[in-house]
Amino acid sequence: MPIRIITTHLEFEGQISEQRVVMEGEEPAVWGPEAELAVVGKVTPRVDGRERVTGSAQYAYDVQLPGMLVAAGLRSPHPHARIVRIDAxxxxxxxxxxxxxxxxxxxxxxxxxxxxxxxxxxLLYQGDLVAVAIAETKEQAQDALALIAVEYEPLPFVVDQRAALAADAPKVSTTYEHNTIPEGFPQTYERGDLDAGFVQADVTVEAQLSTPTALHNSMETHGGVAQWDGRTLTIWSSTQDVYGVRRGVASALGLQQNQVRAIKQYMGGGFGNKFGAHHSGLVAAYAAYTLGRPVKYMLSREEENLAAGNRPETIQTYRIGAKKDGTLTAIEQHTIGNVGAIGSWFSPVAMATKELYQCANIRTVDEAARTNLGTQASFRAPGVVEGTAGLEVALDQLAAALGMDPLELRRKNYAERHQALDRPYSRKLLLEAYRLGAERIGWAERDHEERRYPQGRDGYLRRGIGMASQLWGGDGGPPAQAIAKLLPDGTAVILTGTQDIGTGTRTVLAQIAAEELGLPLEQVRVELGDTEFGVFSPPSGGSMTLASVGPAVRMAAAEARKELVEVVAQLSEAPTDALDVRDGHIFSRETGKEMGAIGSFLELLDGHEITAKGMRGPNAENMSVRTFGAQFAEVEVDIGTGRVRVLRIVAVHDCGRIVNPLTFSSQIEGGIIQGLGFALMEQRIVDQRLGAVLNANLENYKVPTIRDIPQIDIILLDQPNVHANTIGALGAGEPPIIPTPGAIANAVAHALGRPVKALPLTPDRVLDLLNS
Amino acid sequence: MADTSETAAAPRTHVSLQVNGTTREVDIEPRRTLLSVLRDDLSLTGAKPGCEMGNCGACTVLLDGEAVYSCLTLAVECTGREITTIEGLSASGELDPVQQAFIAHDALQCGFCTPGQILAMKALFATNPHPDDETIERAMSGNICRCGAYPKILAAARALAGTQAAQQ
Structure with a gap:
């Protein structure tokens, strides 16, 4: 098969990069709206449901090997210190x-x-790694930590992001010249003429929003089990990225990549911070390599919350100008983010401002402050959750200043094109999302007296309705590969190197393969999460898995089917175009008659397996493939206690074709619930005087429980995006978390008639708002 | 040479545990939690360590039919009591109705908290076959699901309770 190298463009979490893609053969034609699909698009319980409900699913934490040792970590009690001496x-x-x-x-x-x-x-933050003990049992390793004598020399520290940027601030590290990311910061984006934009404005508003540091708190912490057998270093890792783990371990130990095998069968959540080998994996690998025994290092919950990443807190300020009719004339956004001790990048907090609404004159400035706290990591739509909340809160304040309906203001400034890149969107169904969502939540009645005051004006309850829009990528791209094998009994194995991080990847890939191969779902088995037996797939992040790996699986299956038909044609002396494959059987197109099960033909080939390769083709050029959506929230605020209850969320997201409505709705609900946590309760609390995190656990760091859950109405658009890829589907992991905090904040502002200035909206903060 | 009081091997005690209908004998340090004995000594890794301080519920098992956090339960306390782990729920090969409902309603995502969720729900239905939403939510509120499968956990419970048609 001739090879072609094509240059394409890839967007990952707000950054566009050039990518060379190697193509062998042709991708099948796009499944358009007219495609009649039997398996794809149907409600399909997870193919690995049984493993997940019986305890037989093996997570990294569960791997136990003969002779395995266990690690425990000693962490810095100081926000900044030098280690003078260690007596172990x-x-x-x-x-x-x-x-x-x-x-x-x-x-x-x-x-x-x-x-x-x-x-x-x-040591640059409380929780920075000091030492690791390796012992026969976990208890012995933990006991040993208390016997390590460490002499620390405490150093001056800074944990507040504004203070860190002051000229005379203590340096976060003695090696730093200043406390900001050395290259590219402050980061400024500009288009049009901001001053002229404000001159044109009839109304100008200033708004601000502070957002908290949020901790991922995946139920399974970071870590893994490593084993060195003298030939191969195998690491079972709780990861979103087996290839990143392989690369990292090989590099740290000076091994060749073909000497390292990374495996992830099941993992207990990632949400963006489980890329690469992580220091826990590196220590396990190093110890296994050095001691010649398998070693497990799983972080404790406290280690996880101090040292495994976070969504960095932001202080955002906005100035927005508009004409009387609502037309935006200028937006200025300034953000300070707290990227922690060694943060080397800052999330795209200005993505919404640059792109979400039509506006010619924009300036955004991002400042990144390093502090003596744990370093940030990507967290489900990093930056865009925070930035969208800020922009949407500011826009509602503009609507109030204009005396305009907030939704009307958004419609008025609808962006038809990608303004920052000056090119069209492949399609944009946001107006449709507004219409459907507004109708379902009852937007037209949002100011009705009986809806705002369910107990009357003398009661304690106030209700409000707010909304926010969502913009994200989710189009994925190459490289991503897959292999489809048809075995002698007519069943199929699909090999990829992707990960199912709980999103249902195994299931949707099996659906796609079954559809293309003409096999019942039960006859397709999907293997993933193993660098040794899989083929390259990207990390499971950026909502890119389905849109990247799905088309590769489809192409592999299509190629395998072609070869199958060829084989059957020769065996049965029929022309290939006279044959059809359905439900695991071969049919004559002419007579409709069944000619036999697939296996009955393949069995004649003495063990031959049909093996075909597929790969994700290039992305569409000269257009932006985006996911868009809107959410509407209704809240109830008790003005006596300050408690906010979310009553209902209506969510409308365009993620292209929905391959599995069951797991799709799970993704949407999960995103909304994490967004609700961010809006109402989640925040890392730091003692500014001690530089210590006070709630690095699941008791005092509050995450939503089943009692916090509103009614969630999901309106499916479910229309294939024919420009996206051959399956017409986009990612759904990140879109649903993006608008939730903004919609809830706007609903609270509507209920109270006061602008929201800080998240999370905890009762004390709501009472302060009422007293302001 | 280290201080012998700190380096001496900790004393062990013999414990006989009834786990999923089978007697299991272990020699353990008295401080060991039920969670660590189940996982490390008996290779029953369905119960998960999520926080190991009783905040998340991922380690939930049944002790005489009641849902307990096995990370806060000492193994030595469990002598003579019936312990059921997720592995015991489908020992016959057939899934328990709660497990079936979790699959049908997609009441899980990453699945790490799922064994605990299922056992918490199992304990609820053992005492109350027709719980209302309030009762379900109270029974399940000690089990965190960071993926946010809660709406579907509720749907699975409602379907089992027969009080309301399945939502999904």
């Missing part, structure tokens, strides 16, 4: 202890993801 001798001789690693004996172990030593001698 008592720990090293404690029962069961096989090794204690720290700066003075393992200083050369490098973390390739940040190019820093895993065990440094300067």
């Amino acid at each position: 001798s008592r720990a090293e001789t404690a029962p069961g202890v096989r090794a204690v690693y720290h700066h003075f004996n393992t200083g050369d172990l490098n973390n390739p993801s940040n190019d820093r030593p895993v065990f440094g001698d300067e």
Whole structure:
């Protein structure tokens, strides 16, 4: 098969990059709106449901190997300190202890993801890694930590992001010249003429929104189990990215990539911060390699919440100008983000401002403050959750200043094109989303007296309705590969190197393969999450998995089907175009007669397996393929207690074709619920005087429980996007979390008649708002 | 040479546990939690360590039919009591109705908290076959699902309760 190298463009979490894609053969034609599909698009319970409900699904945490040792980590109690001396001798001789690693004996172990030593001698935040004990049991490893004597020299620290940017602030690290990301910050984006835009404005509003540091709190913490057998370093990792784990471990240990195998069968949530090998995986791999015994290192919940990433807090200020009729003339956004101790990038907090509404004159400035706190990591639509909330809150304040309906203001400034890149969208169904959502929530009655005051004006309850829009990528792209194999009994195995991080990837890929192969779903098995037996797939992030890997699986299946038909044609002496494959059987197109099961033909080939390759083709050029959506929230606020209850969320998202409405709705609900947590309760709390995190656990860091859940109405658009890829589907992981906090904040502002200035809207903050 | 009081092996005690209908004998340090014994000594890894301080519910198992956090339960406390883990729910090979409802309603995403959720719901239905929404929510509120499968967990419970048609 001739090879072609095509240059295409890829968007990942707000960044556009050029990508070369190697194509062999042709992708099948797009499944358009007219395609009649039997498996794709149908409500399909997960193909791995049984494993997940019986406890047989093996997570990294569950891997147990003969002779396995267990690690426990000692963490810095100081926000900033130098390690003067470590005496680990008592720990090293404690029962069961096989090794204690720290700066003075393992200083050369490098973390390739940040190019820093895993065990440094300067600790940059409370929770920074000091030492790891490796012992026969977890209890022995934990006991050993108390026997490690560490002499610290505390250093000046700063945890407040504004304070960190002051000229005379303590340096977060003695190696830093200043406390900002050295390259590219402050980051400024500009188009049009901002001053002229404000001159044209009849009304100008200023608004602000502070958003909290949110902790991912995946139910399974970071970590893994590593084993070195003298030939292969195998690591079972809780990861969104097996190839990143392989790369990181090989680099840190100086092994070839073909000596490292990364496996992830099941993982307990990631939400964006489980890319790469992570220091937990590197330590496990190093220990296994050095000691010759399998080693498990899973972080404790406290380690996870101090040292495994977060959605960084932001302080956002907006100035927006508009004409009397609502036409936007200028938007200025300034953001300070707290990227933590070694943050090297800052999330795209200005994506919504640049693109969501039509406006010629824009300036956004992002400042990134490093502080003596745990470093940020991507977290489900990083930056865009925070930035969308800020912009949407500001826009509602503009609507109030104009005396205009907030939804009308958004319609008035509808952006038909991608303004920052000056090119068309492949399609945009946002007006349709507004219409459907407004109708379902009862937007027209949002100011009715009986709806606003369910107990009358003398009662304690106030209700409000707010909305917010959503813009995100989710179009994925190459490279992503798949192999389809038809076995002698007529069943199929699909090999990919992707991950199912709980989104239902195994199931939708099986549906796509079954559809294309003409097999019942039960006869298709999807293998993933293994660098040794899979083929390259991208990390499971950026809502890109389905739109990247799905088309590769479809092409592999289509190629396998072609070869099958060829084989059957030769065996039965019929022309290929006379044959059809359905439900695992071959049919004559002419007579409609069944000619036999697929296996009955393949069995004649003495064990031959049909093996075909598929790959994701290039992205559409000269247009932007985006997901758009809108959410509407109705809330009830108790003005006596300050408690906010979300009564209802209506969600309308265009994610192209819905391959599985069951798992799609699970994604939408899950995003909304995390967005609700961000809006109402989630926040890392830091003692500014001590530089200590006070709630690095699941008791005082509040996440939603089943009692916090509103009624969630999902309106399916379910229309294939024919420009996106051959299956017409886009990602749905991140879109649903994006508008929820803004919609809830606007609903609370509507209920109280006061502008919201900070999230989360905890009762104390709501009472302050009422007293302001 | 280290202090012997700290390096001496901790004393062990013999415990006989009834797990999923079978007697399992273990020699363990008295401080060991039920969760760690189930996972590390008996290779029953369905119960998950989510926080190991009783905040998340991922380690939920049944103790004499009641849902408990196995990370807060000492194994030595469980002598003579009936322990049921997720592995015991489908020991015959057939899934329990609660497990079936979780699959049918997609009441899970990553699945890490799922064994705990299922056992918490199992305990609820053992005492109350027709709970209303309030009762369901109270019974399930000690089990965190970070993926946010709650609406579908509620739908699964409603379907089992027969009080309301399945929502999904």
